[in-house]
Amino acid sequence: MPNRRVISDHSQEPRLRFAEELRRLRIGKGVSLRQLGERLGWDWSLFGKMERGKTLGGPEVVLALEQFYRTRGLLLALWEVAAGDKPRFQERYRRYMSLESEAVSLWHFGVSVLPGLLQTPGYAEELLAAGGFRGEELRQQVEARVGRQELLTGDYTTPFRTILSEAVLRTALRDPDSWREQLEYVMEVVERPDVTLHVLPFSAGMYGLVSTDVWFLRLPDGRTVAYTENADRGHLIEESDAVEHLQRSYDAVRDLALPPAESRELIERVLEEAPVCART
Known part of the structure; x- marks a missing residue:
């Protein structure tokens, strides 16, 4: 035996x-x-x-x-x-990820950092390292995050709209070359037909989503769910009244944001102002 x-x-x-x-x-x-x-x-x-x-x-x-x-x-x-x-x-995040796999469109608002779908490896590495990742785990996390961009670049892309606070574009990486590469990548991505980007300028003043990153998922059955997150936790919202309230806030922010063409011009200005690292 x-x-x-x-x-x-x-x-x-x-x-x-x-x-x-x-x-x-x-x-x-x-x-x-x-x-x-x-x-x-x-x-x-x-x-x-x-x-x-x-x-x-x-x-x-x-x-x-x-x-x-x-x-x-x-x-x-x-x-x-x-x-x-x-x-x-957490169980609600599992539920969110399951719903994301079914979503027919995504839209997003970012307060302080770029969404993972727009991050270069250099940006993702510095951001994740600031969150405590090190060594092999950091390498795997960066690889995984960049790999998710298949949602925007694969054969079956998902329509994606994002509104970025100007603060996102003004918070540079420590390495000037990596920062320029990131800005150039954003400029490249926004030319894709299924990607729409707005910038919410500092001049817009106060707005309803001032401290909250939020994702909305449109599902095949016509429902919309939301996911809010900050540095400490995330929260899945499926109740229709709560989602509608967030959508109204999102729509108000979009009304304050620059249209796509002017948003691209602002990113170009930020890129022109970005320092160039003189390597020896």
Whole structure:
């Protein structure tokens, strides 16, 4: 009789269960690792390592897989257990990510930082490092965040509208070259047909969403849900009256914001004013 495997607090079983599920889903979908990488925008070798249990990947790559396979929370739950720590996502955030995978359009308001869909690797690295990420975990988080931009660049893009406070564009990175690269990338992205960007200038004065980043998701059934977040927490809002209240605030902010053409001109001015790093 074979020896029974001992299950302890440090068992690798949850990690292996997660890896096995990833492989099962991919084979069931009929795609190779390379094809998966091409469709989601990550290096295919990362998915190979995840399927062999060599790495768990970051939350955003798991979210991308969740959306691709449409597992409605299963992969995120397995990933949390495999991580062996307290759950990374509250139930409402799990619900939000599930709904995001179904959304037919997205719109957003940013108070102080660019949304992940518009971030370059340099911007994402400095922002995540400021949030406490280090080493390999930081590298994975940056890779995962940039990979999510497949929503805007893939074959099946999701219409995306964002309003950015001028403060977002005036809060530069420490490295001048990285900052210029970020501004140039924003200028490139806003030329895409499914992306609309407004800048809310300082001259607009006070406004209703002064301390809140907010996302709205339009779902296939016509409903709209909202997700608000600050530095400490996020909150999913599905109640129609509360969502409508936020939408009115968002519409009021959009009325104060510059139209897309003038917004691009403002970004161009910020880019012209950005310092150039003289490398020796």
